Amino acid sequence: MPHAPGPGPEPEPEPEPDGGRAARRQFADAARAERPDLAVLCLLIGAEADPALDEAGGDAVQIELDRLAGLLPYSPAGGPGAWARNLAELLGTRCGFGGSPADYRRLESSLLHEVLRRRRGLPILLSVVWMEVARRAGAPVYGWPCRVISSSASAIRPVRTSWPIRSRAGGCSPRRTRGCWSPAPPVSR
Numbered sequence: 001m002p003h004a005p006g007p008g009p010e011p012e013p014e015p016e017p018d019g020g021r022a023a024r025r026q027f028a029d030a031a032r033a034e035r036p037d038l039a040v041l042c043l044l045i046g047a048e049a050d051p052a053l054d055e056a057g058g059d060a061v062q063i064e065l066d067r068l069a070g071l072l073p074y075s076p077a078g079g080p081g082a083w084a085r086n087l088a089e090l091l092g093t094r095c096g097f098g099g100s101p102a103d104y105r106r107l108e109s110s111l112l113h114e115v116l117r118r119r120r121g122l123p124i125l126l127s128v129v130w131m132e133v134a135r136r137a138g139a140p141v142y143g144w145p146c147r148v149i150s151s152s153a154s155a156i157r158p159v160r161t162s163w164p165i166r167s168r169a170g171g172c173s174p175r176r177t178r179g180c181w182s183p184a185p186p187v188s189r
Contacts, residue, residue, distance in 0.1 A: 023047060039065060039132050042112035042125070053113055061113050065129070068095065069136035083139045087130060095119060097126055 027044040030036060043058045071090055076082035091097045096119045099109065103122060108114035115121035115129060134141045 038128050039112065042128055046111040046113050049107065050111055050113070053111075057113055061116055064116050065132045066136055068129075068133045072133065072137040072139075074138050080140070083134060083141075087134055087139070091130060091133060097121075097129060099123060099126060 023044060027041065030040050030044065039062060043053070043061060047053045047058070068091070071094075072083075072086055076086055078085075097115075098119070099121055103109040103120055108118060109121045110125060112125060112128060115125045121129070131141050
């Protein structure tokens with residue numbers, strides 16, 4: 001005769017989906033790389049949040065970033081400022097990437113594959129799109145929170161209007177912000 005379950009040991013946790021630990025290990029390895037690939041890191045995070053994102057979906061993201069990069073002129077005359085203007089025109093104007101306060105309430109706004117599909121996202125994910133497209137096109141870029149810097153004299157904000165930030169001698173000065181920006185020192189390991 002079966003008996004009612006009584007108090008006993010805690011039930012075993014559900015096993016992680018296939019590859020759960022492997023995916024986190026892959027993320028850790030990718031993050032420790034000499035030059036971490038932001039797209040790969042974002043895709044690995046996205047796969048944790050959206051189980052529907054598979055290898056084919058990740059490949060589609062990489063292909064779309066490459067396609068967008070191919071629409072930028074290579075090494076435009078005018079230096080970093082030209083890169084910033086071309087990037088803003090392509091991604092902000094022609095492709096319609098942007099964001100709004102409502103995007104902060106949507107998980108999709110934090111997932112690279114969804115930001116590329118919807119053309120909407122949080123500033124930090126839009127920055128990843130801007131940086132990856134610019135880097136793939138050959139621009140000398142590095143990041144600053146919610147900004148893409150193409151040199152110490154030019155920067156772009158990939159939110160709202162995607163206007164390049166005015167540059168001045170000695171470094172970038174964002175509109176309505178005091179002081180200059182400079183690249184952060186490399187993170188020591």
